[in-house]
Amino acid sequence: MNSIRKNKAFMAILYILVFLLLAEWLTPVITLTDTGHKTLFLVFIGISLLMAFLQVHWAISAGVKILYIMWFLINVYTESAFFSFEALGFILSDLRINVEALFSQDWAQTTDIFRTVLFFSLLWMAVYLIHYWVSFRLSIFLFYILTVIFIAVLDTFSPYNGDTAIVRIMVVGLMLAGLLHLARWLEGHRINETIERLASFIIPLFLMVAVSTALALYLPKAGPLWPDPVPYITSFSGEGGPGPAAVGRIGYGVDDSELGGSFLGDDTPAFRAEVEDGQYWKVETKDVYTTKGWELSEPGADPVLYSNGDLIETEFEPGAEDESLNAVLEMEQDFPFVLYPYGIESIQMEGEIRYSYSPVDQKIEPLLSGAPYEPDAVEIQFNEPVYSLTGLRETTVDKLAELPPEFDRYKQLPDELPQRVRDLAEEITMNSETVYDKARAVEDYFERNDFEYSLTNIPVPEEDQDYVDQFLFETKRGYCDNFSTSMVVLLRSLDIPARWVKGFNEGLQVDSDNERETEIYEVTNNNAHSWVEAYMPGVGWMLFEPTIGFTGSSEIDFDLDIDSSDPEEQELPERPQQPELEEEEDAAAAASEGSNGPGLWERINEFVSEHKGAVFLGAAASVFLAVLLFLKRQRWLPKVLVPYYRRRNGKQTFEKAYLRLLKQLDLYGIKREDGQTLMSYARYIDSFFGTKEMTRLTASYEQSVYGGRPETVEWRELKESWENLINRTSS
Structure with a gap:
């Protein structure tokens, strides 16, 4: 054949x-x-x-x-x-x-x-x-x-x-x-x-x-019954959560045209900073909001070149302190730009380095022989800006109309921006008189209206959906990009010039130098951050921090030039400070909860109550799998029975194996008729499979059971015939 x-x-x-x-x-x-x-x-x-x-x-x-x-x-x-x-x-x-x-x-x-x-x-x-x-x-x-x-x-x-x-x-x-x-x-x-x-x-x-x-x-298809499983899967490792968004790894990126999606933490070191106090480290700004993210407008001015030690002129003038501060950055990653604090005065690096400052995005790029250079160490001299409360109280709304045309790009908004975003901006600032008051009102809005800081379960807007509108009115859950972009858009809805800023926050203090009175901060990819700069008429650009849990640069102080007898003007109200949402503190909190928190059964009950749908589906899938395995046992049982009986010997082993073979043949569909003798059934089996093995096994079984001579049966010699027959039933 x-x-x-x-x-x-x-x-x-x-x-x-x-x-x-x-x-x-x-x-x-x-x-x-x-x-x-x-x-x-x-x-x-x-x-x-x-x-x-x-x-x-x-x-x-x-x-x-x-x-x-x-x-x-x-x-x-x-x-x-x-x-x-x-x-x-x-x-x-x-x-x-x-x-x-x-x-x-x-x-x-x-x-x-x-x-x-x-x-x-x-x-x-x-x-x-x-x-x-x-x-x-x-x-x-x-x-x-x-x-x-x-x-x-x-x-x-x-x-x-x-x-x-x-x-x-x-x-x-x-x-x-x-x-x-x-x-x-x-x-x-x-x-x-x-x-x-x-x-x-x-x-x-x-x-x-x-x-x-x-x-x-x-045929028509229904939408997905479950959200994207990736954040849900990563939630079991403590790094993610359930949600309908894509998952990326946190860190400083270049492309901001499509914001949204969840992030996984990444504690890879970016740089170390030795400085008197923690600073926000600025990299660049972007000015064109597209309903999905940020892009940079076309360059309108040539970059300005500086050399080592030159006074660098940015839009944030250094403060009036007598002594400037020094910051030394030791880079752990290769960045083709300078991370600098507010109030920068000069930069110093080894070699004949020049610095290209772009007025369009405020980025400073080091150049060596005209080519981009990635520094290993940077020394920066700076003097933190100081703002007068008197000047801020004179930032009346009518001064916005007097701003020159170069500020128009900081008031740009897409035509598709939903009207309810503009209406919300008016509602938030309806009781604010000055431009500064309006900016502070928007900045404080997120802390008082049930917004949540999180890196997980963050959606990506649909094709016809606005990124800011989705965050403000639907999810109210996000991280720095959500908060900072929303504040910029709300301010621009009020014709207040504002721009989106990228860089790193201060990081975690890991050491200090008492002799030089400096602190050492480790800044990782987790500290990549975005915030807001808004223009106050007659005062200049200011940093604002809308993200919940972040307080901004604490060194940006306010010069209160007021009459102390007026209790309403004695002190500028400060924003309530929340703990920094740093990964290290999260880990400490998790460890604390683990040592003093609920027991195992309480945690199991809590998990079941929070994931009822997943538990139900898992149970249903387990039942379905068990039923399927039972119905298909004819296919997989031989794979279990063969190694089980192959390792066993003894007088009763053959009898059990033979009876197991009869059951397997019955499952296979070759049933023994009522009244049919074993030998007749065995001959039928051999004719079906084209062998003589079933007849041989049956003769030995009858000799053992009915002949009363089990000692004459050699199971070792019969194993191969038994295995050949039972393996045929698995196809």
């Missing part, structure tokens, strides 16, 4: 489907790593599968693959002819470099050619494994499941879009699984196969998959 494995047409269909499945692995790898030459890699996979299908001798197959890899390397990485001394010298030279790098464990010195060879080796092994699964095991379920998981993970956690890929995988995988199941069934029942018989199975299978796919694609 011919095996289905020898049917070339049938096996060709299998190998074509395998090629399509392997291509779905290769595509995202090429896309995400920006490797290129996808077609040439696919050709290699095709050649490898073709030689496996044709059962080419392993030595010839290996030689062809090696020649192809060498041709690829020479063709892609050199301009030499394939059969030339230059090509041979190139291969040997690169081999020497990589061998030296491997022996010295200097992995960074390995070349692109070496990594390409490793990638080809991986493809080679993958093709071999799949060839083994298809040709010998007639099962590719594991590889199919891994492919689905691979694409799903990449689609969830990377920029790769797997929407169409997952459809292709399901179609190819279902066809492949169906054909392999058919092959196992034909072999298990020893059925002769012909082209006509195979077509009667294959054509309906393909039609069924095609119709199912078409219905799935074109």
Whole structure:
């Protein structure tokens, strides 16, 4: 009887489907790593599968693959002819470099050619494994499941879009699984196969998959029942929470055009600052709000160049203190800009460094020989700004109309901004007389109206949704970007010039130098921050901090030039201070709760009450899985029974194993008729499977049980027959 494995047409269909499945692995790898030459890699996979299908001798197959890899390397990485001394010298030279790098464990010195060879080796092994699964095991379920998981993970956690890929995988995988199941069934029942018989199975299978796919694609679809699971999954590690947003890692970024989404904490050090008191470290500002985030307007003025020690003129004039302050920054990360405090006077670095100050975004970039430079250490001299309360009380609203045109870009708002945002700005400031009072009213608004600071469960606005409107009226939950952007937009709704500022907050004090009367702060990626600068007519630009839990730079003081006899003007009311929402304090709070908090059962009950839906779904899924396993026990029980009985011996082991085989045959669908003797049933089993093993086992069982001679039965000799029969029932 011919095996289905020898049917070339049938096996060709299998190998074509395998090629399509392997291509779905290769595509995202090429896309995400920006490797290129996808077609040439696919050709290699095709050649490898073709030689496996044709059962080419392993030595010839290996030689062809090696020649192809060498041709690829020479063709892609050199301009030499394939059969030339230059090509041979190139291969040997690169081999020497990589061998030296491997022996010295200097992995960074390995070349692109070496990594390409490793990638080809991986493809080679993958093709071999799949060839083994298809040709010998007639099962590719594991590889199919891994492919689905691979694409799903990449689609969830990377920029790769797997929407169409997952459809292709399901179609190819279902066809492949169906054909392999058919092959196992034909072999298990020893059925002769012909082209006509195979077509009667294959054509309906393909039609069924095609119709199912078409219905799935074109029928209306409901929206997702659950939110994005990524924040929910990360919530179990204490770093995230449930929510419908994407998850990023916190830190200083460049692109602010699309704000929103949850963040994971990152305590990677950014720099250390030795300074008298903690400062806000400014990097840049942005002025164009787009309903989704921030962009920078076109440059309107040439940068101003300064040298080491030059007095740098920014829009924040240094204060009037007699002595300036020094700050020394030791950089842990490579930043092509200077982080500077308010009231900066001069910068000092080693070497002939020049500093380019841009009036458009207030960014200071160091230059070495005209090229961008990433400093290791920076020394800054500064004098913190001082503001007069008298001047702030004279910032009347009518002065806003007198501002020159260069302030217009700081009052820009998109036409799509919902009217209720403008109405809210008017409502917040209806009792405020001066521009400064209005700015303070907006700044304080977030602390008094149930807003929440959080890095998790932060949504991304929909296509037709405004980022600020969503935060102010729907979620009321966010981090510094939400608060600072909302304040800028609210101020601009009142025609108050305002801009969005990026940089780092003061960080965590880790040490102090008593001799120099300075403190040392460690600033990490967690301290990346955004805040607000607003223009007060007649006074200048001022820093405002709307984010709950952050108090701004404490060194920005107010000069109170007032009559102390007036109790209403004795002191400018200060904002209530809340604890800094730093990661270290969160960890300490968590540790404190763990030592004195509720017990295990209380925490379990609290978790269940907070995640009723997830617990219910988990329980339902567990019940469904248990029922499914019970109904399909005929398939998986042999995998458990065989190793169980293989390790056991003794007089009663054979009897138990034989009775277990009878039950398994009954589950398989070959039932013993009422009144049918065991030997008659055994002959029927052997005729069904084409063996003599059941008759042999039954004779031994009758001899042991009915003949009263169990000692004559050798279980070790009968194990193989028993295993062969029970394994047949799992197909």
